[in-house]
Amino acid sequence: MPLELAKPTELAVPAFVLFVLVEMIYGWRTGRAKFEGKDALTSLTMGLGSTVSGALTAGLFFVLSYWIWENFRIFDLGAGVWVFVLAFALDDFAYYWVHRFGHRMRWMWAAHVIHHSSQHYNLTTALRQTWTGQFTPGFLFKVPLFLLGIEPAIVFFVAALNLIYQFWIHTEAIGRMPRWFEAVMNTPSHHRVHHANNPKYLDANYAGVFIIWDRMFGSFIPEDKDEPCRYGLVRDLGTFNPLRVATHEWVGIFRDIWRARSWKHRALYLLAPPGWTPDGSRKTSDMIRAEWLARQGKITHGTEEPEAPTAPQAAE
Amino acid sequence: MDPVQVLGSLAAILLLAFIAMRMFPVKAPLDDGKVTRNLQRYEPDAKISEIYLTEDCKAALIQLQAPANALGLTVQLGDRVVCRVITGQDIKRADISHGKLVIHFDDYTQPAIKLAYGTEVLPKVQDLVNTVATSGPTKDMHHAA
Numbered sequence: 001m002p003l004e005l006a007k008p009t010e011l012a013v014p015a016f017v018l019f020v021l022v023e024m025i026y027g028w029r030t031g032r033a034k035f036e037g038k039d040a041l042t043s044l045t046m047g048l049g050s051t052v053s054g055a056l057t058a059g060l061f062f063v064l065s066y067w068i069w070e071n072f073r074i075f076d077l078g079a080g081v082w083v084f085v086l087a088f089a090l091d092d093f094a095y096y097w098v099h100r101f102g103h104r105m106r107w108m109w110a111a112h113v114i115h116h117s118s119q120h121y122n123l124t125t126a127l128r129q130t131w132t133g134q135f136t137p138g139f140l141f142k143v144p145l146f147l148l149g150i151e152p153a154i155v156f157f158v159a160a161l162n163l164i165y166q167f168w169i170h171t172e173a174i175g176r177m178p179r180w181f182e183a184v185m186n187t188p189s190h191h192r193v194h195h196a197n198n199p200k201y202l203d204a205n206y207a208g209v210f211i212i213w214d215r216m217f218g219s220f221i222p223e224d225k226d227e228p229c230r231y232g233l234v235r236d237l238g239t240f241n242p243l244r245v246a247t248h249e250w251v252g253i254f255r256d257i258w259r260a261r262s263w264k265h266r267a268l269y270l271l272a273p274p275g276w277t278p279d280g281s282r283k284t285s286d287m288i289r290a291e292w293l294a295r296q297g298k299i300t301h302g303t304e305e306p307e308a309p310t311a312p313q314a315a316e
Numbered sequence: 317m318d319p320v321q322v323l324g325s326l327a328a329i330l331l332l333a334f335i336a337m338r339m340f341p342v343k344a345p346l347d348d349g350k351v352t353r354n355l356q357r358y359e360p361d362a363k364i365s366e367i368y369l370t371e372d373c374k375a376a377l378i379q380l381q382a383p384a385n386a387l388g389l390t391v392q393l394g395d396r397v398v399c400r401v402i403t404g405q406d407i408k409r410a411d412i413s414h415g416k417l418v419i420h421f422d423d424y425t426q427p428a429i430k431l432a433y434g435t436e437v438l439p440k441v442q443d444l445v446n447t448v449a450t451s452g453p454t455k456d457m458h459h460a461a
Contacts, residue, residue, distance in 0.1 A: 024335060024340075027340070040332060040333045041329065041333035044329040048326065052322070232396070244425050252424065
């Protein structure tokens with residue numbers, strides 16, 4: 001009999017609404033948080049759509065998870081408090097890798113890109129979630145937890161807590177947290193960098209709750225006050241239509257695979273980083289950063305006149 | 317899923333979006349400076365020759381010296397700006413409809429755009445678009461991630 005636990009995200013929905021409202025009022029009074037009606041509508045609609053699409057396939061993943069846990073687990077860890085604590089830490093570690101692959105493999109990016117498609121960064125952005133995560137291999141990253149012997153209900157419970165934690169870090173209203181907190185935990189400052197499309201900040205800070213994973217695996221970049229974050233994609237979407245937002249990268253993948261000339265290229269259109277093409281005619285984040293670094297080098301070494309002002313403009 | 321919760325969420329979404337719209341009205345339209353800054357942020361190597369702002373200042377076509385055989389497009393989407401560097405292969409067709417230039421793109425998130433220009437400017441921008449549309453394929457400026 002599966003363990004029956006509360007569904008934290010459902011309980012948190014009223015608080016999400018309240019905090020969005022609080023951030024709006026704060027932003028309206030101070031100018032430290034920015035919203036736009038259509039953008040907010042799209043983000044929130046994506047959030048509701050994500051809940052509905054997740055519910056449609058939740059049963060399948062629930063059964064599959066329990067099948068793995070019941071048949072292949074190495075230990076039986078039970079359901080003590082320490083198991084919840086361990087599960088929370090391990091699930092966050094798994095999240096780090098899911099998220100990292102979500103940016104580095106186009107198949108997984110096709111689902112995750114939705115979350116990055118707003119040019120705003122506020123609490124509604126936190127709710128701009130994918131409708132198609134179940135069509136990616138993201139589930140595989142949780143399998144080691146079931147094999148270890150953590151009951152799936154506990155894994156789903158702590159994953160929901162992880163998601164709730166990440167809500168509050170999607171804001172410009174909070175500058176920096178105390179130093180010790182910034183060192184260990186994911187914060188608004190760290191996550192702003194993650195959502196920024198400045199070449200300097202691309203593909204950084206994948207953490208869910210604990211920023212230590214980024215520090216350990218070399219993907220941490222601190223927010224630089226001289227490099228204000230601009231949010232969105234390196235090629236922003238020209239629409240607020242939720243259906244197009246939800247499916248645009250999938251459409252791009254299908255088009256590329258359809259036109260590809262070899263099976264190797266078809267596979268790489270799915271598995272290589274976003275922006276990969278056989279002839280290098282599009283740009284991956286690595287290429288964008290390399291071009292930016294080359295440009296910085298030219299400016300530093302005086303072979304090119306720096307443009308004034310050199311500090312990047314915030315997205316307008 | 318509980319239908320009541322879905323309906324309640326829908327109501328909250330509409331309410332929050334309405335409040336956001338009222339509290340944060342979109343004010344500043346595009347001008348030449350904003351177009352230039354945003355296009356150069358998007359494509360630092362772009363060299364602008366001329367900017368053609370639409371009459372409502374919500375979009376601009378940009379004649380470019382570089383990259384060759386390409387055209388800049390800057391569109392105000394909400395209070396933010398979306399930029400493209402367009403080559404011939406990105407343009408499906410361009411027509412004049414009800415006095416507006418309508419460009420159809422091979423772009424899933426921006427399939428078409430209507431640009432309102434005065435009668436003096438319209439033939440110029442139409443020529444500009446046609447020139448790029450009929451030019452050979454050049455570097456695909458699309459990038460992802």
